[in-house]
Amino acid sequence: MKARLSKWRLFSLVAIVALVLSGCGEPFLSTLQPAGEVAKTQYDLMILSTAIMVIVILAVVIVYVIAIIRFRRKKVGNKVPKQVEGNHKLEIIWTTIPILLLLVLAVPTVSTTFSLDDTKAMEKDSEGNREALVINVRANLYWWEFEYPDQGIITSQDLVVPTDQKVYFNLHASDVKHSFWIPAVGGKLDTNVDGVNQFFLEFDNEKAKEAENLFYGKCAELCGPSHALMDFKVKAMPEAEFDSWVKNMQNAEEHKPTTAKAQEGQEIFNQKCLSCHAVSPQDGRPEQARMAPNLATFGERSRIAGILEHDEEQLKNWIRDPEAYKPGNKMTGTYGELSESELDALAEYLMGLKVQE
Incomplete structure (x- = not known):
């Protein structure tokens, strides 16, 4: 009897804790x-x-x-x-x-x-212009690409949006079905290989300030072994700051390493990585050629591969063995053949890729 009573007490405690945590x-x-x-x-x-x-x-x-x-x-x-x-x-x-x-x-x-479901604002007028901000979202195993077609900008992993205005999205996937979800800002919507889904979100400026202008996004559709690790960050900023960000991205010049080690890293990157990655936000390649995340703002990110701390040591760990951190990802190459000094040089180059300080 005492054992049964003890179990009920434990069950009650767990239920109360679950109720509290749900809030x-x-x-x-x-x-x-x-x-x-x-x-x-x-x-x-x-x-x-x-x-x-x-x-x-x-x-x-x-x-x-x-x-x-x-x-x-x-x-x-x-x-x-x-x-x-x-x-x-x-x-x-x-x-x-x-x-x-x-x-x-x-x-x-x-x-x-x-x-x-009203996305009429996404349509262009007779002169090919539109007032609404439209972002093309492309989901991949296991990373996100964000293209601003009217601004000629492409980013990866970090979505940048203005507050207090509707932002419209074209959603599709390059490999399997995924689902685009920013929990604090709106419900999820699938990204399919065939067809494009459209919807809009609005980011409240006051709520963005409470969240320190950073929201988290996730894939909400089971897409493979690293589904739970398919995250992205959303930087929400006032319209004036967003316009400034757009100009900086549009006027970004080719990154020039400032140290001998970073210059060595650039050479290694051009040999090993440039066939898949790009380091310019004005990435003019067709979608089929964009097989890996754009790294133009890699040094400004808060996470490596969306999940690791943003420092050179974690970057080198990721380059050595990406499969250990995101099973099933498509990052392949001869990274295992790089020496420690080459890894150091490559890491220093990548951490220096910034458009805004």
């Missing part, structure tokens, strides 16, 4: 702390549907409790309670109430679905 979250990642119009709209729908479900559950529980108390055998004996089949009033009530509840949920859900 925890960080502003850069939590869906329960919406940071934009889309996220707030979806959050409100979630609260509405949860409230309706709770009301239904409470009503059922109340009726159930009343029934087992009022009509328990000890009280009524073997007497059969009055039957209510054929009661038109009750039938109308328990038919009408569910219909009303469904309407309360269905009307805002359908309305919201259509409003969030």
Whole structure:
């Protein structure tokens, strides 16, 4: 008996802890702390549907409790309670109430679905121009590419967006199905090999400040052994700062190493890595030739391969054996043949790749 009681106490403790932890979250990642119009709209729908479900559950529980108390055998004996089949009033009530509840949920859900699906602003006018910011997102095993077609810029792993305006996305994948998801800013949407999905997000400036202008994005579709490691970062900044960033990226010149070791690293990079990677944000290669992340802003990133600390030691570990950190990734080559001094030189060159200091 004591052992059984102890188990129930443990179960209760675990349940309470789970309930408390379910309310925890960080502003850069939590869906329960919406940071934009889309996220707030979806959050409100979630609260509405949860409230309706709770009301239904409470009503059922109340009726159930009343029934087992009022009509328990000890009280009524073997007497059969009055039957209510054929009661038109009750039938109308328990038919009408569910219909009303469904309407309360269905009307805002359908309305919201259509409003969030409105991507007409992505279309170009007769002169080939458009006012909206459009970003082409390409998902790969296991990294992300972000192309700003109207600005002539390509980045990888770090998505940069302005706040307080709608940002439109074209989503597709180069290998298998993935799913683009920034939890704090909006729901996920699949990236398919065939066809392009379109939607928009809006990043609230005040919420971005709370998150220190950095949100986390993830792949939300099981895509392979390193699916859980397919992350990216979102830098949200005011429109003026974003415009400045765009100009810097558009005017970025070819990176010139400042030390002898970095110059050696550049030579190694040109021999071993340049066939897949690029080091210019104005990457003019066709999509088929962009087989690996653009490294133009590699030195400005906060993570290596999206998961490792951003320092030379972790970079060298990644170059030595990428498979050990992201199983199934497509980074291949003769990196194992590099000596320690060559790895040092390559790491110094890559860490110096910056557009903005």
